[in-house]
Amino acid sequence: MTYTVELTTWPGLLPALGDELAMRQLGYTIIDQSVQLVMRNPWNLAPRIYCAQAAFLCLSFAVPRPKALLGQQYWDQIVALGQQITAEHEFATLELAAAGAESAVMQRIATTLAERLKLRVVPSEGDLQVRIRPSPTGWDVLLRLTPRPLGTRAWRVSNYPGALNAAVAASMVRLAGVYADDTILNLACGSGTLLIERLRLGAAQQAWGCDTSLVALDCTRANMIAANVMDLATIHDWDATSVPLADGSIDLIMADLPFGQLIGTHANNLTLYPAIIREAARLLSPRGRMVLISHEIRLLQDSVHDVPGLTIGDQFQVRVGGMSPVVMLVQRSE
Secondary structure, X not given: OOEEEEEEOOOOOHHHHHHHHHHOOOOOEEEOOEEEEEEOOOOOOHXXXXXXXXXXXXXXXXXXXXXXXXXXHHHHHHHHHHHHHHHHOOOXXXXXXXXXXXXXXXXXXXXXXXXXXXXXXXXXXXXXXEEEEEEOOEEEEEEEXXXXXXXXXXXXXXXXXXXXXXXXXXXXXXHHOOOOOOEEEXXXXXXXXXXHHHHHOOOOOEEXXXXXXXXXXXXXXXXXXXXXXXXXXXXXXXXXXXXXXXXXXXXXXXXXXXXXXXXOOHHHHHXXXXXXXXXXXXXXXXXXXXXXXXOOHHHHHHHHHOOOOEEEEEEEEOOEOOEOOEEEEEEEOO
């Protein structure tokens, strides 16, 4: 038996997700802001795809309207797939995500399916998210494979304001490249998302994370322990503008810079960004590179351009959480 798997991600991350699938030699088709692939065993796929935000199993039916999905021949397939999914993880609630979700037909679909799967219907953030949408040939029913979005990692046991989405962080790591002989520094590490996503892909020669907030560092340690990477890096209360490491000692610098929204202010960023970029340039080895994310796009670009010996390489913009920050790769000029 084969299954149609649909992986969703944030706008802007589709190329990174496609590259990740290609690296795993998995063929796929792009559907709007998602990718679809057909496979025999999807159950172990989801935890190994880092740039996806969510994974669904998709059923397509040649029916004229959603009410027909309740017909026995279609309904049995939907219930059977739901039973397979809920047997793999612990699910307690069901959420219907569909246009016209409040209609009588959609509510009947949700409540009847929840009864069959022994779940409770909730209006949002349900464990089993069910999506129903029109297709060129009829209607699709999609059931999420996991009780939480893939971008909400199991290792995130401690939250911190402005924490970076893990799928975005994974895409940043892919852009920068993963090399076992790298020395790595995560400036202003917050709750450790970038550092953890990098170390989950393999150990480095040496890795550090730093932040001036002791609360943030406590979050980082808790999350690193949960991710089982605590032994792969050391965490310090260093100022990102004055790091006690030698010139040219770091191969990869990663930073989720304060946007001036939840963390920091635009006025502070006017002096903070140039200072961080100057310090990062001092630390970079001859083959060094930085991968940075910020909503202060012009300020970040100007801060890089003002430092001799740096050049902006690949970059992309991502839309997440109502914001559109840019992810930027910065390298030594040749």
